[in-house]
Amino acid sequence: MELDRESILKLFKTMATIRHFEERGIPETGQRGMSASVHSSAGQEAVATGVCANLTNEDYIGSTHRGHGHCIAKGVDPKLMMAELFGRATGPNKGKGGSMHISDMSKGMLGTNGVVGASIPLAVGAALTSKVKKLGRVAVAFFGDGASNQGVLHESMNLASVWKLPVIFCCENNGYAMSTPSEYALSTAHVADRAQGYDMPGITVDGMDVFAVYDAAAQAVARARAGDGPSLIECQTYRFYGHTVFDNPLTYRSKEEEDHWRARDPLKLFREAVLPQGDITAAELDQIEADAEALMEEAVKFADESPLPEPVELYDDVYVNYPRELLKRGVNMAV
Amino acid sequence: MTITNQTAGQLAGMHATGTREIQVREAINECLRQEMELDENVIIMGEEIAGGAGRQDQGVEDAWGGPFRTTVGLIQQFGKERVLDTPLSEAAFIGAAIGASSTGLRAVAELMFVDFIGVCMDQLVNNAAKMRYMFGGQVKVPFTMMTRIGAGFGAAAQHSESYYSIFSHFPGLKGVVPSDAYTAKGLLAAAIRDDDPVVYFEHKGLYGSVGPVPEEPYVLPLGKARTVREGTDITLVGISKMTWVCTAAAEELAKEGISCEVIDLLSVSPIDYDHINESVLKTHRLVVVDEDTPICSMASEICSRVAEEVFDYLDAPPSRVTAPHTPVPYSRAMENEYMPNESRVKTTVRNLMNR
Ligand SMILES: Cc1ncc(C[n+]2csc(CCOP(=O)(O)OP(=O)(O)O)c2C)c(N)n1
Ligand SMILES: [Mg+2]
Numbered sequence: 001m002e003l004d005r006e007s008i009l010k011l012f013k014t015m016a017t018i019r020h021f022e023e024r025g026i027p028e029t030g031q032r033g034m035s036a037s038v039h040s041s042a043g044q045e046a047v048a049t050g051v052c053a054n055l056t057n058e059d060y061i062g063s064t065h066r067g068h069g070h071c072i073a074k075g076v077d078p079k080l081m082m083a084e085l086f087g088r089a090t091g092p093n094k095g096k097g098g099s100m101h102i103s104d105m106s107k108g109m110l111g112t113n114g115v116v117g118a119s120i121p122l123a124v125g126a127a128l129t130s131k132v133k134k135l136g137r138v139a140v141a142f143f144g145d146g147a148s149n150q151g152v153l154h155e156s157m158n159l160a161s162v163w164k165l166p167v168i169f170c171c172e173n174n175g176y177a178m179s180t181p182s183e184y185a186l187s188t189a190h191v192a193d194r195a196q197g198y199d200m201p202g203i204t205v206d207g208m209d210v211f212a213v214y215d216a217a218a219q220a221v222a223r224a225r226a227g228d229g230p231s232l233i234e235c236q237t238y239r240f241y242g243h244t245v246f247d248n249p250l251t252y253r254s255k256e257e258e259d260h261w262r263a264r265d266p267l268k269l270f271r272e273a274v275l276p277q278g279d280i281t282a283a284e285l286d287q288i289e290a291d292a293e294a295l296m297e298e299a300v301k302f303a304d305e306s307p308l309p310e311p312v313e314l315y316d317d318v319y320v321n322y323p324r325e326l327l328k329r330g331v332n333m334a335v
Numbered sequence: 336m337t338i339t340n341q342t343a344g345q346l347a348g349m350h351a352t353g354t355r356e357i358q359v360r361e362a363i364n365e366c367l368r369q370e371m372e373l374d375e376n377v378i379i380m381g382e383e384i385a386g387g388a389g390r391q392d393q394g395v396e397d398a399w400g401g402p403f404r405t406t407v408g409l410i411q412q413f414g415k416e417r418v419l420d421t422p423l424s425e426a427a428f429i430g431a432a433i434g435a436s437s438t439g440l441r442a443v444a445e446l447m448f449v450d451f452i453g454v455c456m457d458q459l460v461n462n463a464a465k466m467r468y469m470f471g472g473q474v475k476v477p478f479t480m481m482t483r484i485g486a487g488f489g490a491a492a493q494h495s496e497s498y499y500s501i502f503s504h505f506p507g508l509k510g511v512v513p514s515d516a517y518t519a520k521g522l523l524a525a526a527i528r529d530d531d532p533v534v535y536f537e538h539k540g541l542y543g544s545v546g547p548v549p550e551e552p553y554v555l556p557l558g559k560a561r562t563v564r565e566g567t568d569i570t571l572v573g574i575s576k577m578t579w580v581c582t583a584a585a586e587e588l589a590k591e592g593i594s595c596e597v598i599d600l601l602s603v604s605p606i607d608y609d610h611i612n613e614s615v616l617k618t619h620r621l622v623v624v625d626e627d628t629p630i631c632s633m634a635s636e637i638c639s640r641v642a643e644e645v646f647d648y649l650d651a652p653p654s655r656v657t658a659p660h661t662p663v664p665y666s667r668a669m670e671n672e673y674m675p676n677e678s679r680v681k682t683t684v685r686n687l688m689n690r
Contacts, residue, residue, distance in 0.1 A: 033667070036488045087489070087666030095666035098491045114493030115451055116423055149422040150454065177423050178382065179398040184389030185422035252387030252398035308668040318661045328659040331629045332683045335672045 003214070005279060011053055011210050012274075012285055015045040015267055016292040018069040021078050024296040025068070026245065029085045029099070035245050037114070038085065038099045041069035043208075043240035046266035047172050048073035050213025051140055051233075054221045060108040060126035060139040062119035065100050066172075066239070067112030070142050075107040082299035088306035095309040096317065108137075116177075117143060117150030120169070124156045127167035127224075138166040138224040140217075146177025148191045157198040157230065166224035168217065169232040172207065174239045179252040192234040200230045207235030208264045211273065238264075311335045353550035359513075360542040362520040363405040367443070369552040370527045371413050374441060377527060380419035380428055381445030381481075385410040388420035402447055403483070403542055425451060429480065430458035433532070436478035437466060443527060446482040449498045449536065463532040464507030475530040481523075484512075485539040485576060486626065486663045486674050495663035495670075497626040499574070500633045502534050503604040509533040509557055510603040512575040516546035518601055521555030529557060536603075538576040558605035562614065566596035569620035569684055572611060574600045574633055577624040577675055584680035593688055603633055611637060612645050619650040620687050624675050629657040651687040656680050 003011075022042040029038055041048070044066070052061065052073035063070040071081055076092065084091025085099050092104045103111035110126060113119040123141035130137040147153060148171055160167045171191045175182050188194060195202020201223070205216045213235055220231035238261035242249040249258070267289075274280050312335050315327045357365070371377045384406045386399030400407025410418040421428040425446060432444035446452060452459075463476050486495035502510045509531055513519040519537070526533035563578060564585055573581035578599040585595035596614050600607070615621050621641050625634035638653035656675045664670050 034489045034665075036490045037494060037665075084665075087668060089666075093665070095668065096492075096664050098489065098665035100491055100493065101665070114491065115454070117454070146423040149424045151424065151426050152454070178402075179386040180383065180388050180420055180422070181390060184420070247399075252390065252395050254393070309664075309666050311669055311672040314659065314661060314664050314669040314672055327661055331634075331655050331657045331659060332679055333659055333672070334676075334679050334682070 046210035062123035090306040127165040145182040164229035195232040202232040207237030362516040425455040491665040492662035560607035564597040566594040
């Protein structure tokens with residue numbers, strides 16, 4: 001797949017933005033006492049970036065608890081995301097959702113999700129909307145290696161295959177579900193092997209190489225847009241940190257393993273792949289990183305200066321239509 | 336205030352010896368260890384129950400010891416045949432634990448947070464709860480599901496719910512809501528030894544709470560509430576952590592001359608209606624404090640039962656302090672208002688006393 005210079009730089013910009021969001025936003029969120037539900041996707045940037053670079057604003061994605069990268073790659077504003085993490089009213093979810101529920105329907109971002117596997121059928125459903133309404137859109141379901149053992153993935157793959165839906169099942173195999181190694185929990189060598197059982201193409205790609213991910217996704221997206229049905233892509237990747245900030249990963253994985261994957265940092269691999277070609281300079285990439293860093297400074301400031309939700313907003317958006325008074329009737333609420 | 340061990344021992348109908356102060360987390364761990372020592376049919380499974388599964392050869396054992404470290408050390412003592420890390424497949428492993436329990440094992444399975452119940456609810460509701468009945472009494476299902484409840488951690492709507500009320504709705508299931516280290520140990524032992532399926536609810540906000548716990552194994556009765564504070568003006572019923580919201584409110588209200596009796600429900604199925612009725616006969620007023628949402632809740636169940644059975648003794652309407660009929664919001668600005676707290680309890684009590 002030939003990418004022009006601008007598109008190549010954009011891949012780097014997206015990855016750098018995700019990296020800086022995680023590196024800055026997560027500790028800042030922790031300092032504000034809201035770290036219970038935050039999962040860093042640092043290390044996995046190439047997956048979200050390579051896949052979403054094939055999507056338009058109208059296409060859909062469903063995401064996971066480790067979803068900041070998916071959001072950014074799909075075009076959600078990091079400033080608004082930061083506000084959501086800080087529990088501010090200016091977040092896309094108005095402070096109701098936080099890290100595990102960031103969503104932005106205007107970007108086709110159907111939500112990060114706190115129940116493992118739960119967003120997979122939502123992406124299948126979005127693909128159904130596209131098919132029924134002849135919208136020409138595709139949907140991507142991102143999920144982890146852990147989620148690949150949930151029944152709902154298997155039912156969703158079968159359903160999407162039977163109905164030939166324009167959906168891409170994208171597994172981010174980072175080797176672990178919390179501390180459980182994927183080689184323990186998976187019956188097959190690769191998540192991609194499971195595609196066979198549902199009559200769809202399944203491939204395993206290097207998830208640290210944004211170009212490899214981009215190419216694999218391009219094929220799957222083309223297949224989906226052509227009406228030929230779903231695909232499964234397994235991206236082999238790694239989370240640089242623990243499951244959350246509370247977890248020390250060295251209790252279940254080795255320093256050598258971490259070093260091996262750190263050496264395959266997707267931003268570093270990008271530089272190694274692109275710079276020798278001479279078309280793009282290190283200075284350009286450095287500038288992109290510096291801009292991403294500066295953007296996070298702005299994002300933190302924006303979030304801190306944003307108002308908190310009013311306590312009574314607790315009752316907003318439970319339903320479209322429901323007697324508000326019944327939400328708290330007879331239970332002696334203070335607000 | 337916490338219950339004294341003397342009261343606790345009396346409630347258990349036993350004489351407690353070798354008692355020390357330990358955390359809820361440690362009490363749960365000790366109970367699991369003792370029950371597994373006493374009965375080789377007891378096995379435990381769940382996600383991260385040990386952690387780092389399959390890497391013993393690399394020196395990894397017990398990488399997590401449970402998401403909240405309640406199962407730490409079990410795999411070293413009992414081995415991976417009896418302490419099973421599972422793939423992320425709740426429908427399968429909880430269903431399998433139910434199947435194992437109906438065929439000779441006494442399986443304990445952990446659902447990390449009760450919010451995830453949807454993915455495996457069928458196994459509980461249509462299998463665990465009904466097998467014995469549908470099969471005409473041929474099987475026993477001595478299955479325990481351990482799970483977690485509780486808001487207040489900025490964990491948002493899918494990691495903060497307190498869905499215990501729904502379990503009491505299903506005939507065939509039992510449920511317990513321990514509130515401190517003593518009840519955590521005694522009720523877990525009771526759940527494991529019971530021949531019916533029991534759901535055991537741990538509150539995330541109680542793990543570090545320290546209290547007196549006997550060293551030896553002991554069992555608290557399922558379906559029994561306890562009085563943790565005596566009073567004469569009004570009965571407050573607390574559930575899990577809400578019991579301590581009630582006692583804190585009671586302490587404050589005492590300064591205003593209002594004497595609250597506080598009952599710790601401990602069991603959501605069976606429900607100890609008689610214990611509550613008896614207290615209401617004395618106080619003539621009732622407030623139930625429930626962290627779950629209000630409609631068809633434990634709080635509404637208790638209030639309606641009291642209204643039906645001891646109506647003539649009531650001087651004020653049985654009342655509820657609960658979460659509102661909404662999911663749990665993320666931002667603390669909203670979450671702080673979501674949960675029942677002392678001030679809501681106090682306001683409710685004052686209003687009822689002034690009627
Ligand atoms: C249904 C369900 N079960 C358990 C959990 C607890 N949990 C949260 S993330 C996680 C591991 C997920 O692993 P994976 O799918 O590989 O994603 P990763 O964290 O590696 O990105 C678990 C067990 C959950 N959120 N939902
Ligand atoms: Mg994983």
